Structure formats: C-alpha cells, structure tokens
Amino acid sequence: MKVEDVPQDGKFLVDSVARDVCYAVDEQGNYQAVVSKGWDVKADALQIVLDDVIEQCEPIRQRVLRHEVSPLAYHMEKNLMDIDMLADNSGISKRKVKKHMEYDEFQKLDRETLENYAYTLRITVDELVTVPEK
Amino acid sequence: MELDFIHKPAGHCENGVTANMMRFYGFDLPEPLIFGIAYGMFFSHIPFIKLAGLPVSSFRTFPGALFGRATKALGFKSTTERFLIEENAMKKLDEKLAEGIPVGCVVGMYYLPYMPIEYRFPFNGHNICIVGRDEAAGTYTVSDPNCIEKVTISRKDLQKVRFTKGGTYPLFGQMYWINKVPKQLPDLKPIVLKSIQKNCWFMTSEPSVIPFFGCNGIDYLASRIPTWKETLGERKAALNLAQIIRMLEEIGTGGAGFRFMYGAYLQLAAQITGENQFKEFSERITAIGDDWRTFASDAASIFKRRKDACTYDHVAAQIAAIGKQERAFYNDLVKVAKAVK
Numbered sequence: 001m002k003v004e005d006v007p008q009d010g011k012f013l014v015d016s017v018a019r020d021v022c023y024a025v026d027e028q029g030n031y032q033a034v035v036s037k038g039w040d041v042k043a044d045a046l047q048i049v050l051d052d053v054i055e056q057c058e059p060i061r062q063r064v065l066r067h068e069v070s071p072l073a074y075h076m077e078k079n080l081m082d083i084d085m086l087a088d089n090s091g092i093s094k095r096k097v098k099k100h101m102e103y104d105e106f107q108k109l110d111r112e113t114l115e116n117y118a119y120t121l122r123i124t125v126d127e128l129v130t131v132p133e134k
Numbered sequence: 135m136e137l138d139f140i141h142k143p144a145g146h147c148e149n150g151v152t153a154n155m156m157r158f159y160g161f162d163l164p165e166p167l168i169f170g171i172a173y174g175m176f177f178s179h180i181p182f183i184k185l186a187g188l189p190v191s192s193f194r195t196f197p198g199a200l201f202g203r204a205t206k207a208l209g210f211k212s213t214t215e216r217f218l219i220e221e222n223a224m225k226k227l228d229e230k231l232a233e234g235i236p237v238g239c240v241v242g243m244y245y246l247p248y249m250p251i252e253y254r255f256p257f258n259g260h261n262i263c264i265v266g267r268d269e270a271a272g273t274y275t276v277s278d279p280n281c282i283e284k285v286t287i288s289r290k291d292l293q294k295v296r297f298t299k300g301g302t303y304p305l306f307g308q309m310y311w312i313n314k315v316p317k318q319l320p321d322l323k324p325i326v327l328k329s330i331q332k333n334c335w336f337m338t339s340e341p342s343v344i345p346f347f348g349c350n351g352i353d354y355l356a357s358r359i360p361t362w363k364e365t366l367g368e369r370k371a372a373l374n375l376a377q378i379i380r381m382l383e384e385i386g387t388g389g390a391g392f393r394f395m396y397g398a399y400l401q402l403a404a405q406i407t408g409e410n411q412f413k414e415f416s417e418r419i420t421a422i423g424d425d426w427r428t429f430a431s432d433a434a435s436i437f438k439r440r441k442d443a444c445t446y447d448h449v450a451a452q453i454a455a456i457g458k459q460e461r462a463f464y465n466d467l468v469k470v471a472k473a474v475k
Binding site for chain 2: 001012013015016017018019020021022023024025029030031033035040041042044045046048049050052079080081082084085088089122
C-alpha cells in the first residue's frame with residue numbers, strides 16, 4: 001500500500017479519539033506510519049454485524065411489547081451479551097438474571113438493581129426499562 | 135500525578151504499549167522493529183472458538199507474547215502479574231504508579247468508555263498503558279495506542295475493564311511493567327536474524343494434520359469459504375465473511391496491516407544486518423498485504439450484496455493464492471536469514 005492510498009473514510013472513528021495507524025510505502029519506497037480515520041470496507045463489515053444484531057432483536061422486541069419477556073432480554077441481546085456474561089459482569093446470580101427476563105419480575109426491581117444492569121450493559125436506566133417504538 | 139510519558143498511537147495495541155514504555159526509559163524503537171523482533175506474525179483460523187457466535191481468525195500471535203518476547207530479546211527485565219481479587223489488582227497498580235513506573239494492562243474492549251460505541255464488543259485482549267493517576271478526581275491517565283492522544287478513565291471503569299467477564303479470553307487483571315533496563319541495547323543483528331527464522335518457522339512448521347495455524351490455516355480458511363453458503367445459509371455465510379474482514383482489519387487485530395508492518399520491519403532488518411535481499415522480501419510481503427486488502431474489498435461486495443458482487447469461490451481462490459505466496463515467502467526468507475554471516 002502506498003502512503004497516498006491509505007484510506008481516510010471516516011465513519012465510526014471520526015467523533016472519537018480512536019484512530020488506526022497504517023504502515024505504507026512513500027515515493028522513495030520507504031515505509032512510513034500513517035494515521036487513518038478508517039476504511040469503508042471495514043466499516044461495512046462492522047455495520048453488517050450490527051445490523052444483524054438489530055434484526056435478531058426484532059422478535060424479542062415484539063415479545064416485550066406483548067409482555068412475554070422483559071426489556072432486559074431485549075437489551076441483553078442488543079448489547080451483545082448472554083445470560084452468563086450478564087450475570088458474571090453484574091454480580092447478580094444466574095438464577096436471578098433468568099428470573100428478571102420475565103416481564104412481571106422485572107417490573108418489581110429496585111432502582112439499585114436497575115442501575116447495576118444499566119451499567120453492565122452500558123446504557124441508561126431510562127433506556128433499560130423500555131424498548132424502542134419501532 | 136502523571137508520568138512524563140510520550141504517547142504515540144500505533145498500528146497494534148501491544149506493540150504500541152511496548153514501544154511507548156521503552157521510549158519512556160530512553161529507548162526509542164519503531165513499532166515495526168518490536169513487532170518483528172517479537173516474531174509477531176501469525177495466522178490462525180479455529181472454527182470452533184467463537185466470538186459472538188462467529189469463528190475467530192487471528193493474524194497475530196497470542197496476547198501478551200509480544201511484550202515478553204521483545205523485552206527479553208532486548209535485555210529488559212519485566213514482570214507480569216495476574217490477580218484473583220480485583221481490589222488487589224488496583225492496589226498493586228497504584229503502588230507501581232507511585233514508584234513512577236508505567237504499567238501495561240490487558241483489558242476488555244466492552245467497557246472502555248472512550249471507544250466509539252460501535253466498537254463495544256466482548257473482546258478481551260486489548261492492551262493499554264496506565265501512566266498517571268488523579269487521586270482526588272478518582273481517575274487514571276491512559277496511553278491507549280489506538281487513540282490519538284492520552285485519555286482518562288475512572289477507577290470504577292478501569293477495574294471493570296481489567297476484569298471483564300466472558301468473551302474471548304478470561305481476564306485476571308493482567309498487568310506488566312519493566313523493572314530493569316539494559317545499559318545499552320544489545321547488538322541487534324543476531325536478534326533480527328533469529329527473529330526472522332523463528333517467524334518463518336511459526337508460519338510454516340505446523341504438520342499438515344493440524345490445519346488451523348500458520349500457512350496451513352490460510353489454506354484451511356480457503357477450503358472452508360466455498361462451503362459456507364451451503365452449510366450455513368446465505369445470511370450466516372455473509373456474517374462469517376464480514377467477521378473475517380473485521381478480524382483482518384479491525385482495531386487491535388490487524389491483518390493486511392501486519393503484513394505491511396512486517397514489510398517495514400524487513401526494511402529495518404536490511405539496514406541493521408546490511409543484507410539487501412531483505413528489501414526485496416519487504417516488497418514481496420507488501421504485495422501480499424495488498425492482496426489481502428483486495429480480498430477484503432471483494433469480500434465486502436458479497437456481504438454488501440452489490441449487483442456486481444464477487445462469488446465465494448472467487449474470494450476463496452484469492453485466499454488460496456495468498457496462502458501459496460506466503461508459504462513460498464517464508465520458505466525463501468528463512469534461507470536468506472540463515473545464510474547471512
């Protein structure tokens with residue numbers, strides 16, 4: 001790869017302090033380190049995985065609206081966790097986490113537990129207790 | 135309290151932490167030199183180890199190995215510690231910082247607050263360096279090689295990222311630091327030659343019955359791609375392919391990027407050893423890196439479902455060709471490295 005070919009397709013990285021560093025060859029044929037804002041091919045690969053997650057979440061969202069499962073089940077899937085990881089990272093027992101997947105049980109949770117789940121999933125409590133309209 | 139630590143972003147996290155740390159102690163070595171000396175190039179495709187339900191491919195050696203190999207080869211003494219109790223891990227970090235020692239930490243990506251939200255994946259194997267602490271504010275200063283500048287992280291978040299559960303690799307608050315530096319660097323020539331031989335060995339020595347590693351792994355991946363559509367269905371096949379590209383190009387894993395980094399290393403190797411043939415090998419691995427990138431953009435045409443999309447057979451053939459070239463590359467390179475007097 002030549003220095004002038006290092007992609008600068010900003011997408012996910014633009015608003016953050018994160019950048020890629022690429023090694024590329026200059027006109028004299030010597031390698032240089034070049035800071036890059038990202039590459040579309042890469043962003044596309046990430047996007048398709050993220051889109052797929054949203055797709056997988058849609059049936060769960062429908063079930064939350066029918067009060068069959070709790071919003072926690074939706075946000076767990078959406079934020080790429082499973083029951084084991086959610087339990088381990090929140091310190092709440094697996095048995096309890098499973099129970100909190102039920103809609104009615106979830107409604108009884110106190111503020112502290114909700115905050116714990118929200119922190120564990122890196123969302124706000126307001127986001128945690130609802131699911132998106134569509 | 136913040137150490138007088140110059141932060142430079144890097145192509146790969148562990149090289150970057152190692153290079154930044156060595157610079158702190160007055161040894162300014164370029165990242166590719168560290169990557170090369172630690173014989174960091176590798177390939178593995180292990181279909182039954184999964185990350186978020188998709189098979190893991192890796193283009194570099196195991197987390198933690200680079201720092202250990204590079205420091206040892208260059209005459210530094212370093213220590214690595216793991217912890218079972220989170221509070222102890224934080225205490226030890228505070229102690230080392232108070233002594234004026236920058237500390238490398240292996241962390242999970244999921245809870246890193248300064249990363250873009252899209253990068254929030256349960257990937258446990260990222261490396262950062264802690265270079266300061268503000269006790270009053272309860273924050274730490276972090277030199278993360280994936281960032282353009284130093285960042286801060288709260289004590290709570292730092293403890294969380296050091297002990298993130300689940301994901302690829304169990305974290306035990308692993309931390310490492312340099313505790314003795316050499317008076318001067320050893321003669322690099324024999325180290326460079328040995329590292330090249332070792333890297334070639336790692337890429338080509340695996341017996342063919344173990345298909346997952348080195349050049350075998352590349353061939354194996356090429357043989358599996360054409361079967362994906364039939365065995366997994368269109369959706370899962372596209373996801374698998376996207377996963378390869380993410381592993382190939384994403385922050386912290388590199389892929390084609392590592393081939394280019396190795397190209398940079400071979401240019402340095404030519405200077406250090408006076409063996410000009412390494413320059414030609416640098417050009418060869420650069421061309422292989424370019425092929426990996428062509429593969430990536432062709433693969434993207436498949437999972438983006440573009441009209442002029444390539445086929446799975448086409449990209450599989452590309453990888454098979456790359457595998458052949460890489461094998462020939464290492465086989466030829468090792469001969470030259472052994473012949474240098």
